[in-house]
Amino acid sequence: MGSILRGPAAFDSARATEAGPHRRDVGGRVRHATANPTPGAGRPVGVGLRALSTVEGSRPWVRVVALFAVLVCVPTVVHGQAGEVVVSAASSLTDVMQQVADAWEARTAQRVALNTGPSNTLARQIAAGAPVDVFLSADEAQMDRVASAIAPGSRVDLLRNQLAIVAPVDRPFTLGSARDLATAPIRRLALGDPAAVPAGVYARRYLEGLGIWRAIEPRVVPMGSVRLALAAVEQGAVDAGIVYVTDIRRAERVRTVLVVPADRGPRIVYPAAALRGGPNPDAARRFLTFLQSPEAAAIFIDEGFLLPRP
C-alpha cells in the first residue's frame, strides 16, 4: 500500500512546492512597503494587491506561515549533505536496497539517501541534473539513457531477475503454459508501462516472444512502476499481473500462477553505475564496490535475486 502512494503523491507534492503561494505573498508585501508607503492612497492599486496587503498588515500569523514555508523549503533544496551517499534504485530493489543500505551504514557510519522509483523516472531525473551518486537501473536501456552522466568505467552488471505471473488469491484460474494467458479468464492484466517501465518492457518482450502480445495488449493496464502493478493485483483491481519474482515475497493476497524460468524469459539485467554529477563521488565509488561485495551479494541472493553469469 505504501508503494501505491509513492508515484503520484510525489508528483503532487512537487507541484505544491512549486506553486508556493506564501513566497509570492512575501514578495508582494516587501515590494509594497518600499514602493508605496501609503497603500490605497495616491495611485490606483489593484484590488487583489490591496486585499493582500491588508491581510498581511493585520495578521502576523502570515509571517509565521511564510517563515514555516522557508524552513520547509530550505532542507529540500540542500539535499545530499556531506557524508551522505545518494542512491537512486529501481522500484523492484526497494526492500533489498534498504537492507543493503542498513548494512552499509552499520559498516561505515555513512548515511544512504535511498531514492526509489521506476527506472525510467530515475533516469529522467538524472538526465535533468539530479544530484545522484549511484544509479541502479532495472534494465540496460535506462542506464544507456544516462550514459553521459556515468563516471567512466564504473558501470557493472550487478544482478539478474526473473518474471512471474501473479493473480489475486480469489481469482482461481490456472495456466497449463504461459501461452494460455491469451485465453485465460483475464479482463485486465497489470504490467509496468510497456512503453518505458523496465518490468513492462520485459513483460511485453516475453509475451511477444510467445506470440500472444497482440491478443493480450487490449487487456493490459499499464502502471507507473512494477510495484504499482503488484499493488493493483493485491487490491484485486486486476485479474492478473506480471512482476518480478522478487516482488512477490512481501505481497499479500497474491498467488504466483507461473514463474518464468530465467532461460525461457527475456534477459533481465540490473546495471549499476557511479555518476559524475553526484555530491559525493568518492563515496559513490566505494558504495558501488560494496554492492559487489560478498556481504551485499548474500543479501541480494537472500531476497531472491540472481547474480550475473561470470
Next chain:
Amino acid sequence: MTWGPLAEIAVFTALAALGATLLMLPPGLAIAWALARGRFPGRTVLETLVSLPLVIPPVATGLLILWLFGPRGPAGRALAWIGVDVVFTWRAVVVAMAVMGLPLLVRTARAGFEQVARRYEQVAETLGAGPWRVFATITLPLSYRAILAGALLAFSRALGEFGATMVVAGSIPGRTRTLAVGIYSFTETGQDQEAAALLAVSVAIAFCAVLASNRLARTAAVR
C-alpha cells in the same frame, strides 16, 4: 507524433468531466440545499464529509474510491452483481472526477441558496406551494447563477483531476487516459512532444473555462 490519439484524449477528458458534472449535480444540489436550509442532526458532520476531498490528498481519495468500488468493495460487489465493472474503466474516471469536484459544487451552490431571501419562499408557502414547487419556482431561478458557477468550477476541477484518477483508473491508452494523467504518463515514458501537445490543450481549455467563469461572476456582480 500523431494527432489522433491526442485529440481522443482531449475529447475523452472533456466528456468524462461533463459526465462527472452531470452525475454530481443531483446529489450535490440536494446536499447544498440541505446544508443551506435544513436543520437536522449530523448536519456539521455532513458538511465536513463533503469538504474532505478538497483537503485530503487526491491519491488518498483515490484509494478510498478503489476500496469502495474495487471488486472486493461494497459498491464494487453490488455493481459487479448487475454486471457493471468500474475500476480501470472510463466509469472509474467519471467517479473520481465527480468525487473530487463535488465539494466545489456544494459550497458554491450552498452560498447561492443562502442568498435567496427566506421571505420569498415563505410567501410561496403561504400561497400553498409545496416544498418541491417552492424549490423549483423560487429557490432555483434565484440561485441558478451560483449553481452554474459551481458546476463550472467542478467541471474545471474534474478536467485537471490527477491523483484519484491515477489510482482508480490508471493510464490505459484509448480507455482511461485523461489530459492530466496523459501528461504525466508521456513525461514518464519520455514522449516529450506528446506531453507538450497535451499541455497546450490543457492551457487552452483552462483559459476558456476561467474566462467563462469570470464573465459569469462579473455579470452576477453587476445585477
